[in-house]
Amino acid sequence: MTKDRAVLTRQVKEASDIVAVIGGFVPLKPAGMRYVGLCPFHNDHRPSFNVDPKWQNYRCWACGKTGDVFTFLQEYEKVSFIEARAMLAQRAGIALDGDQGPNQERMQQLEAIRWAAELYQNCLLELPIAERARRYLGERKLTGETIRKFGLGFAPGTWDWLVQQAGRSNQPFDVLEKVGLISPRSVDAGWYDRFRDRVMFPIKDSSGRVIGFGGRILPDAPNIDREPKYYNTPESPLFSKSDVIYGLDQARAAAAGVGYLAVVEGYTDVLMAHQFGVPQVVATMGTAMNARHIQQLRRYVQRVILVFDADAGGKGGVDRALEVFVRENVDLAIASLPAGLDPCDLLVQQGAEPFKRALESAVNALDFKLNQMLELERVNGIQGQMRVLNAVLAIVAAVPEGANAEAQQKRELVVNRIAHQLGLSERRVWERLGELRSSRREPDSRPAETSQPSTSSAPALPHEREWIELLLAEPSLVSKARVEVPVDEMQHPGLRKILDGLYSLYDAGETPDLDALRTRLDHPALASKALELQHTGRTSPADRNDWFAQLCAAFRSRREQNSREKLRGDLTTATDHDAAIELLRRLRDGQADSDSKRAG
Numbered sequence: 001m002t003k004d005r006a007v008l009t010r011q012v013k014e015a016s017d018i019v020a021v022i023g024g025f026v027p028l029k030p031a032g033m034r035y036v037g038l039c040p041f042h043n044d045h046r047p048s049f050n051v052d053p054k055w056q057n058y059r060c061w062a063c064g065k066t067g068d069v070f071t072f073l074q075e076y077e078k079v080s081f082i083e084a085r086a087m088l089a090q091r092a093g094i095a096l097d098g099d100q101g102p103n104q105e106r107m108q109q110l111e112a113i114r115w116a117a118e119l120y121q122n123c124l125l126e127l128p129i130a131e132r133a134r135r136y137l138g139e140r141k142l143t144g145e146t147i148r149k150f151g152l153g154f155a156p157g158t159w160d161w162l163v164q165q166a167g168r169s170n171q172p173f174d175v176l177e178k179v180g181l182i183s184p185r186s187v188d189a190g191w192y193d194r195f196r197d198r199v200m201f202p203i204k205d206s207s208g209r210v211i212g213f214g215g216r217i218l219p220d221a222p223n224i225d226r227e228p229k230y231y232n233t234p235e236s237p238l239f240s241k242s243d244v245i246y247g248l249d250q251a252r253a254a255a256a257g258v259g260y261l262a263v264v265e266g267y268t269d270v271l272m273a274h275q276f277g278v279p280q281v282v283a284t285m286g287t288a289m290n291a292r293h294i295q296q297l298r299r300y301v302q303r304v305i306l307v308f309d310a311d312a313g314g315k316g317g318v319d320r321a322l323e324v325f326v327r328e329n330v331d332l333a334i335a336s337l338p339a340g341l342d343p344c345d346l347l348v349q350q351g352a353e354p355f356k357r358a359l360e361s362a363v364n365a366l367d368f369k370l371n372q373m374l375e376l377e378r379v380n381g382i383q384g385q386m387r388v389l390n391a392v393l394a395i396v397a398a399v400p401e402g403a404n405a406e407a408q409q410k411r412e413l414v415v416n417r418i419a420h421q422l423g424l425s426e427r428r429v430w431e432r433l434g435e436l437r438s439s440r441r442e443p444d445s446r447p448a449e450t451s452q453p454s455t456s457s458a459p460a461l462p463h464e465r466e467w468i469e470l471l472l473a474e475p476s477l478v479s480k481a482r483v484e485v486p487v488d489e490m491q492h493p494g495l496r497k498i499l500d501g502l503y504s505l506y507d508a509g510e511t512p513d514l515d516a517l518r519t520r521l522d523h524p525a526l527a528s529k530a531l532e533l534q535h536t537g538r539t540s541p542a543d544r545n546d547w548f549a550q551l552c553a554a555f556r557s558r559r560e561q562n563s564r565e566k567l568r569g570d571l572t573t574a575t576d577h578d579a580a581i582e583l584l585r586r587l588r589d590g591q592a593d594s595d596s597k598r599a600g
């Protein structure tokens with residue numbers, strides 16, 4: 001039997017104390033009746049994030065993010081309402097019925113990958129068939145502790161090792177295929193393993209769930225010449241190579257302590273850094289740093305350090321880093337290692353100190369680019385200086401002009417630094433930036449990227465807003481409200497959606513409250529708005545019946561005003577004298593109200 005959705009939502013909410021849940025992600029300290037901490041949603045320097053146990057909500061005084069335990073998880077873990085509810089239900093030990101879990105298919109896939117990761121790991125640690133893999137990892141100087149910590153495994157070279165295991169454990173082959181572990185044979189029936197003779201690196205999401213694998217072929221594999229050295233899980237609903245940050249689940253706690261995350265290139269760099277006691281290190285999956293990476297990293301730290309080998313840094317990496325620095329709200333710095341050494345080699349050959357020193361002396365991405373260019377143009381006088389100016393400003397000019405204050409601050413900072421470094425006036429640098437911008441504006445230039453749908457509709461009329469505040473605070477009034485104010489009278493689109501949801505719930509015989517509405521409002525911004533309105537409604541000192549009556553009166557007078565305006569409009573366009581007289585009479589008698597009632 002299916003549990004009622006609203007009942008389930010309410011149960012889960014009651015079982016999930018907001019202070020305990022948020023406290024699991026963000027360190028919170030008691031402050032009077034509330035708890036405070038650093039806001040995970042913006043670049044917070046002092047604790048602006050308030051969690052209120054009484055009202056079971058949170059609010060950031062700096063960035064305005066607000067909501068309840070569900071919206072917090074939705075925004076923090078980037079999941080849907082249904083998934084957030086499932087995560088909390090699991091935490092609270094509340095059983096979910098089939099159709100109410102987060103996407104069953106996804107859960108099945110995660111389970112299949114988890115199963116395979118365990119098998120691969122057991123194989124590496126225990127089975128004779130993995131002897132070569134163990135020897136290889138030993139040669140790479142990885143300790144057993146590191147190997148266990150990151151769950152490394154081994155996929156044997158026979159073509160059907162995993163397939164056979166799956167047969168024995170009744171793992172569905174089609175699910176294993178979907179997650180990229182096996183493929184159907186092309187000639188006869190059956191399946192074959194996609195990862196063969198490879199050391200397996202489980203790739204996890206930030207909460208530590210395995211979502212894919214990277215496989216490194218053993219150097220003495222018989223097919224080494226025909227196969228790629230590294231092979232990743234193909235793109236799937238679970239795994240998107242350009243979004244993944246390797247090692248984030250292991251690094252996030254350490255990062256909170258030191259205030260930054262260092263980004264390297266390979267799995268073994270991450271493993272070795274942890275092994276040498278530098279745990280605030282993660283890797284991208286061989287793709288350049290992008291906005292989605294930064295958004296994930298910014299949940300944990302304000303400062304990101306890109307670690308470059310001194311050679312590699314010259315190949316466009318620094319330009320891209322500078323672009324990210326200008327575009328994103330992040331303090332991005334560059335650490336360069338001695339030429340020809342990746343972090344793994346450096347750590348193994350010289351220990352932790354040189355690597356730690358490189359991280360400590362990381363240079364802000366802009367200064368790094370300026371220094372690099374100035375070094376190149378050192379002997380070229382004024383012309384060289386202009387080339388430096390143009391090269392750096394060209395990158396800045398390529399970034400769309402963001403409308404927010406932070407983007408503007410970032411640009412001011414950049415111009416100030418450039419002017420200072422090159423000994424030019426800031427005005428001169430602004431002028432040049434303006435010139436480069438206008439020469440870039442092509443007819444098909446893309447508009448500034450916005451990550452959120454625009455919510456810049458006109459503000460709601462006070463009586464509309466209060467109507468929703470009241471109904472969310474007092475669901476028992478919805479039945480009366482339904483008669484007084486039809487949905488169409490709500491002009492504000494967001495509020496109309498909420499009102500429509502409440503009325504529909506009432507019509508369907510369900511309790512018209514916010515818990516029931518949540519599954520229908522799967523837009524976190526709207527849900528968080530609704531929570532805010534509910535809070536205002538609940539904390540209002542007004543008598544709810546009086547308030548209801550006042551708002552009904554406000555809607556009525558609005559209605560009258562509208563129909564009077566309509567009559568006046570009709571009057572100015574009326575061509576027939578008698579009709580005009582009649583309209584005037586009605587306008588004077590104030591019949592507008594009853595007319596509109598008849599019409600509505």
Ligand SMILES: [Zn+2]
Binds near residue numbers: 048061
């Ligand atoms: Zn905030």
